Amino acid sequence: MSTAGLARTRVRRADIVAAALELFADKGYLATTMDDIGRAVNVRGPSLYKHVASKQDLLVEIMETSIETVLRDHRVAVGSTDDVGDQLRRAVEAHVRFHARHRLEAFVGTRELRHLSEGARAAMAARRRDYERGFRVLVERGVAEGRFRVGSVRLTTYSILDMGVGVSVWFRDGEEFSVDEIAYRYGDLAMRLVGAA
Structure with a gap:
């Protein structure tokens, strides 16, 4: 296949994934x-299967792309400093930014997890545990260093994660706060939640 043909195939697949994301968020x-997906991108029947194998593959791709993005953003945030307080704040800000900017992915990732095949669901659950563990390790370290004061590391970690996920429900770009303002304020909230000095 020519370079131009490969580029068209990539664009077409990206269009199909984007259409599937919107439809999964809207209809389930x-x-x-x-x-439905073919109509959304103006591709009929068998032609659609030249680009994607199945609806399940689309769901897996959407979820894998999302978890890869949040894991990468978390690594970058934590790797940008050695100070545990700054690491937690930056990780929270990255978490909030993702959920503000990728509302549909967050919604589909939460609601449709149960529809992944058993193997894909187990793999996704493991990746999500890795992500949660990244926050828990920071809270544990902050407590061990005397920087944070929490009653329960586990509940505090879940609370921080839930706060960020909640942004995807209510945030709308162009309203009262920008993405960066929300991220910064949620960073403040997280630091209060861990009892940071």
Whole structure:
């Protein structure tokens, strides 16, 4: 295939994934058909299968891309400083930014997890545990260093993660706060939650 042909295939696949994301968020995974996805990108029947193998593959790709992004953003945030307080704040800000900018991915990732095949669901659950563990390790370290004061590391970690995920429900770009303002304020909230000095 020519370079131009490969580029068109990549663009077409990106269009298909984007259409599937919108439809999964709007109608739900089970109610969305491959015909719905094909209509959304103006591709009929068999031609669609030249680009994607199945609706399940689309769901897996959406979720894998999302978890890869948040894990990468977390690594960058934590790797940018050695100070545990700054690491937690930056990790929270990255978490909030993702959920503000990728609302549909967050919604589909939460609601449609149960529709992944058993193997894909187990793999995704393991990746999500890795992500949660990244925050828990920071809270544990902050407590061990006397920087944080919490009653329960586990509950505090879940609270921080839930706060960020909640942003995807209510945040709308162009309203009262920018993404960066929300991220900064949530960083403040997280630092209060861990009892940082």
